[in-house]
Amino acid sequence: MNMGDHLSKQFDAELIALRSRVVEMGGLADEQFVRAIEALASGKSMLAEQVIANDAAVNALEVLIDDLCAHIIARRQPAASDLRMLLGVSKIVSELERIGDKARKIARLTHAVHDAGVIESSWIIDLRSLGERARRMLRDALNAFVRSDLETAVTVLRSNRDFAKETSRATKQLVLRITQEPTCAPALLDMLSITRAIDRVADHAANIAEHIVYIVRGTDVRHATLEQIEREALRD
Numbered sequence: 001m002n003m004g005d006h007l008s009k010q011f012d013a014e015l016i017a018l019r020s021r022v023v024e025m026g027g028l029a030d031e032q033f034v035r036a037i038e039a040l041a042s043g044k045s046m047l048a049e050q051v052i053a054n055d056a057a058v059n060a061l062e063v064l065i066d067d068l069c070a071h072i073i074a075r076r077q078p079a080a081s082d083l084r085m086l087l088g089v090s091k092i093v094s095e096l097e098r099i100g101d102k103a104r105k106i107a108r109l110t111h112a113v114h115d116a117g118v119i120e121s122s123w124i125i126d127l128r129s130l131g132e133r134a135r136r137m138l139r140d141a142l143n144a145f146v147r148s149d150l151e152t153a154v155t156v157l158r159s160n161r162d163f164a165k166e167t168s169r170a171t172k173q174l175v176l177r178i179t180q181e182p183t184c185a186p187a188l189l190d191m192l193s194i195t196r197a198i199d200r201v202a203d204h205a206a207n208i209a210e211h212i213v214y215i216v217r218g219t220d221v222r223h224a225t226l227e228q229i230e231r232e233a234l235r236d
Contacts, residue, residue, distance in 0.1 A: 051107035058100030116187030
């Protein structure tokens with residue numbers, strides 16, 4: 001094996017290790033989100049506290065992965081496609097960190113809404129359903145990243161468009177309650193923040209899907225329409 005082959009194998013190993021770290025961070029962000037929804041549904045304060053405490057681990061992985069990307073770029077001076085992957089990874093872990101933030105926010109507000117006694121069972125059922133759909137989008141986005149699967153990435157983006165309509169409906173119901181029950185407004189506003197946090201988790205999953213299109217195609221589609229993204233991602 002000549003020196004060039006050796007360096008190439010080292011570089012490939014570094015990229016594989018980097019992608020594994022992203023998957024690890026994605027798994028942790030997913031777990032945080034699931035626990036936050038469960039804490040909200042059950043009212044278990046200990047579970048909410050665990051989510052809040054574990055947020056530091058999500059943040060630490062973001063710093064570690066960004067540092068790995070910077071060192072690889074500095075040492076290897078990667079070609080265009082590999083550079084796109086490294087830049088895309090940096091953007092993806094930023095989205096994952098924000099998902100962790102939303103999980104922490106849900107957990108932090110859990111105490112207030114349960115103590116206020118304004119939670120209705122129908123809202124919990126809706127939130128569980130929305131949370132599961134947002135989680136499915138996140139897992140699909142992570143799977144699309146692992147496989148460089150543009151079809152799945154586009155599916156996530158389509159799902160987010162429909163998801164936004166559902167969270168909008170739930171938001172309007174809470175706003176109506178606030179006008180009808182002004183004495184409960186503080187707790188209802190916390191419930192509104194939780195609903196919006198779940199909506200943002202789905203948005204971050206969709207952003208990850210857009211970054212995957214950039215990694216694979218080399219096209220920045222962050223401000224493109226869904227139809228434009230579909231054409232770019234699914235072209236032959």
